[in-house]
Amino acid sequence: MTTLLDLFSIVAISAGTFFIFAGTVGLLRFPDSLTRLHALTKADNLGLGLVILGLIPRADSGLSALRLIIIWALVLLSSASTSQLIGRALRRDRK
Amino acid sequence: MNLLPYLDIVLAGLVIGVAIFTITARDLFASVVGYVAYGLLLAFVWIRLYAPDVALTEAAVGSGVTGVLLITAGKRLGALKNVAPGEEPEFTLKLLTGALAALVACALGAAILMLPDPPPSLAPEAAVAADGAGAGLGNPITAVLMSYRSFDTMLEKIVLILAVVGVWSVGTDKAWGGAPAPLRRPKPYAPMVFLAQILAPVGVLIGVHIFWTGANAPGGAFQGGALLAAMWMITMMARLVEPPRIDANWLRLALVAGPAVFLINGLAGEIMAGNFFAYPPSLAKPIILFIEAFMLLSIAAALPMLVAGPPTGRPDQ
Numbered sequence: 001m002t003t004l005l006d007l008f009s010i011v012a013i014s015a016g017t018f019f020i021f022a023g024t025v026g027l028l029r030f031p032d033s034l035t036r037l038h039a040l041t042k043a044d045n046l047g048l049g050l051v052i053l054g055l056i057p058r059a060d061s062g063l064s065a066l067r068l069i070i071i072w073a074l075v076l077l078s079s080a081s082t083s084q085l086i087g088r089a090l091r092r093d094r095k
Numbered sequence: 096m097n098l099l100p101y102l103d104i105v106l107a108g109l110v111i112g113v114a115i116f117t118i119t120a121r122d123l124f125a126s127v128v129g130y131v132a133y134g135l136l137l138a139f140v141w142i143r144l145y146a147p148d149v150a151l152t153e154a155a156v157g158s159g160v161t162g163v164l165l166i167t168a169g170k171r172l173g174a175l176k177n178v179a180p181g182e183e184p185e186f187t188l189k190l191l192t193g194a195l196a197a198l199v200a201c202a203l204g205a206a207i208l209m210l211p212d213p214p215p216s217l218a219p220e221a222a223v224a225a226d227g228a229g230a231g232l233g234n235p236i237t238a239v240l241m242s243y244r245s246f247d248t249m250l251e252k253i254v255l256i257l258a259v260v261g262v263w264s265v266g267t268d269k270a271w272g273g274a275p276a277p278l279r280r281p282k283p284y285a286p287m288v289f290l291a292q293i294l295a296p297v298g299v300l301i302g303v304h305i306f307w308t309g310a311n312a313p314g315g316a317f318q319g320g321a322l323l324a325a326m327w328m329i330t331m332m333a334r335l336v337e338p339p340r341i342d343a344n345w346l347r348l349a350l351v352a353g354p355a356v357f358l359i360n361g362l363a364g365e366i367m368a369g370n371f372f373a374y375p376p377s378l379a380k381p382i383i384l385f386i387e388a389f390m391l392l393s394i395a396a397a398l399p400m401l402v403a404g405p406p407t408g409r410p411d412q
Contacts, residue, residue: 074294074297077290077293077294078290078294081286081287081289081290082286082290084284084286085284085286085287088284088286
C-alpha cells in the first residue's frame with residue numbers, strides 16, 4: 001500500500017513539475033504579455049494542484065492535508081484575480 | 096547522493112543575482128519587483144537555515160508590506176519627477192557621495208572580517224532564558240522575544256509608532272487630523288473587489304491563527320500582525336473601506352496599545368516578580384499572550400498607516 005501511495009506521489013508531483021516547467025517556458029518564450037500571463041497562471045495553477053495532490057498522502061494528519069488544499073485554493077484565488085488585474089492594466093495601457 | 100547542498104548554492108546565487116538586479120535596474124518599478132522577489136528568496140534561505148519564524152517575517156514584512164510601501168513611494172516619486180526636472184548634482188558632490196558610500200562599504204566589510212572567532216554570541220544565554228520564565232511557551236523564539244529581550248521587542252513597536260508619526264508629520268498643517276488619500280482610483284476594478292472580499296476574512300483568520308499558534312510553533316504577533324495589516328490594505332485598495340482620519344481616537348489607541356500594555360506589564364513585573372519585565376513563572380504564558388494580542392493590534396494598525404501616507408485634507412474630510 002505504501003509503495004502504491006509513494007508511486008502515486010511520484011507520478012503526481014512529476015506531472016505537476018512538468019506543468020510548472022511548461023508554464024515557465026511559456027513565460028519566457030511567448031510573444032506578448034497577455035499570452036505570457038495565460039501560460040503562467042493556467043499551467044502553474046494546475047502544476048501546483050498536482051504537486052499538492054501528490055503531497056496529500058504524505059501529510060502527517062488530515063488537518064495538514066486540509067491546510068495544503070487551503071494553500072492551493074488561496075493561490076488559485078490570488079493568481080486568478082491578479083492575472084485579471086494585470087490583463088486589464090495591459091488593455092488600458094494599449095488603448 | 097544528496098542534492099540539497101547544491102540546491103542551497105543555487106539559492107544563494109539566485110539571491111545575489113536578484114540583489115544585483117535590484118540595485119542596477121534603471122526602472123524604479125523593475126527595481127521594486129526585484130526587491131520583492133529578493134525578499135521571497137530570502138525567506139527560502141531562512142527556511143533552509145531552520146528559522147521559519149524569520150522566514151515568515153521576511154515574507155510578510157520584508158517582501159509583502161515593504162513591497163507595497165515601495166510601489167506607493169515609487170508612484171509618488173514618479174509624480175514628483177514630472178513637476179520638477181531633476182538637477183544634475185555637481186561633480187565634487189558626486190565624488191564625495193561615492194567616496195562616502197565606499198567608506199561605509201569598507202567599514203561594513205572590515206567589521207565582518209574582524210569578527211572574533213568564535214564570534215560572540217548571546218545564544219546560550221538566550222537558550223537558558225527560553226527555559227526560564229517563558230518556558231511555558233512551546234516556541235523558544237517567542238519566549239526569547241517576550242522574556243529574554245522584552246525591552247527590545249517593546250522598543251521595536253515604539254519605532255513603528257515613531258515612523259507613523261513621522262509619515263503623518265509630512266502632511267500640511269491644514270490637513271492635520273484629516274484622512275490620508277485613498278490608496279487607489281475612484282472606481283476599483285471588479286476583480287480587486289472580489290479578491291478583497293474573499294481574501295480578507297480568510298487572511299484575518301490566518302493572521303489570528305499565526306499569532307495564536309506563535310506560542311507553540313513558528314509564528315507570533317509580528318507575523319500575524321503583518322498579515323492583518325495586509326488585509327486592511329487590500330480592503331482599502333478595493334475601496335471597501337477608506338483610510339481613517341488620523342485624529343480618530345480608536346486609531347491612536349490601537350497604535351499605542353501594544354507598547355503601552357507591554358510597559359504596564361513591565362512595571363507590574365517590577366512589583367510582582369521583583370524585576371522590570373519579569374513575569375511570575377506560573378502566569379508567564381497567559382501574560383505573554385495578553386501582551387502579544389495588543390502588539391498584534393498595534394502592528395496591524397501601524398503598517399497600513401505607513402502605506403496610506405500623510406493626511407491630505409481633502410474637502411470631503
